[in-house]
Amino acid sequence: MSPEPGSSSRTDRTRAALDPMVPRIYSVERIRRNNHDTFTLKLNPADGGKPDPFSAGQFNMLYIFGVGEIPVSISGDPAGDGALMHTIREVGTVTRAMARLKPGNSIGVRGPFGSHWPLETAVGSDVVIVAGGIGLAPLRPVIYQVTANRSRYGRMILLYGARAPKEILYRRQLKAWGGAFDMDVHVTVDRGERDWNGEIGVVTGLIRRAPLDRRGAIALICGPEIMMRFSAQELLRRGMDKDRIYVSMERNMKCGVGLCGHCQYGTRIICRDGPVYRYDDIEPLLGRREV
Amino acid sequence: MADTLENLKSDLLQAPFCEGLSKEHLEILLGCAHEERILKGRFLFHEGATADEFYIIVSGRVGLELDCPNRGGLGIQTCGAGDVVGTSWVIAPFLWRFDAKVLEDSRLLSMDAAILRERCRVDPVFGYAMLERIAQVKAERLDAARLQLLDLYGNPEEGKHVARTRIK
Incomplete structure (x- = not known):
């Protein structure tokens, strides 16, 4: 699990002693336009494995090779064992390059990183x-x-x-x-x-x-x-x-x-x-x- | 009749506008209030007309809008249950600044503002209580208008070279 909000412990990824600086290669399965400047990427690991598990509120670093890397929150279902989902707005060079991706293209993913929404604390509450x-x-x-x-x-x-x-x-x-x-x-x-x-x-x-x-x-x-x-x-x-x-x-x-x-x-x-x-x-x- | 009065009183007590009002001041408001049920599509008032009433929404929705030639009514703000519709009754020259259109069948407390203005004039303590509440409504709407002007959700790159990409 990732740290509770406000805690200062390191993320799982770091603890797991994996190299958090090395991206895992994902393949674009689908790209869908949400509105005039926002789109959602559906990604699957290129190695055929499952996407890394995440908690609601965490983010990944998404890397377009040769262009740059940006942080993007994960917008999919944490319980789903399907693809990784990222909803992205075109606001700069990297996001514009992402909007031009086609199914089958590769993208680097590091993460998930950071703290998550306190859904355990919220149990029993509105x-x-x-x-x-x-x-x-x-x-x-x-x-x-x-x-x-x-x-x-x-x-x-x-x-x-x-x-x-x-x-x-x-x-x-x-x-x-x-x-x-x-x-x-x-x-x-x-x-x-x-x-x-x-x-x-x-x-x-x-x-x-x-x-x-x-x-x-x-x-x-x-x-x-x-x-x-x-x-x-x-x-x-x-x-x-x-x-x-x-x-x-x-x-x-x-x-x-x-x-x-x-x-x-x-x-x-x-x-x-x-x-x-x-x-x-x-x-x-x-x-x-x-x- | 007694039921109607009790209902009116209960609706008034639940309105955020009346929170903290003394019993005497509530009685003054109650004396100026009556219930109205207005169907979707009707207007409560139009820009430029005399503002001799104001409304507290019990249920339903009312939109504030301005009529624009060739574009029709342009929505400015939507008011819902608990909201006050109409603040011009307390600000000279007591003319409505916008149109108020009922967006869904609504139940409203309609207040006779002409009488209330007079009560405010002769009873400064009551007048202050009214002005304090109307100022609160105005402040909330000014804050909202400022946030809307900031265009917080706008794309900082808009107008440059963004969103040219077509995704099938």
């Missing part, structure tokens, strides 16, 4: 997922895991904010999850369009109206840092405790094992003791300039 934009991708494994073990958890609420209707991620899955009687799904967009009948407004507005069991619930937030800060503040206003709120931080991870310091954030090394943190562990650093 689970409130707050996602913004592509921040839904690192939380999708949580949804898979909770829905697969539904009786172990209380109420499940997904609050998702996107920029515009056409940029909503996993649209079909959101509809399916929302149609399930045991999960509340609320989606809002910053900017509506004429044929959009859903909510318009920021995700904090959804938090304000969500049916929260403030003492028993656990909240998992992922999205742009400002969105996470405002969401956490709204959850606190709703009476949730800081130690029941978790956030996933994003920095430019390089080595993945806490050696290079590239993703240092104050006293934290995000790739090693993050990316998932309990809110009260990371709060003093949030919103501080030059950290």
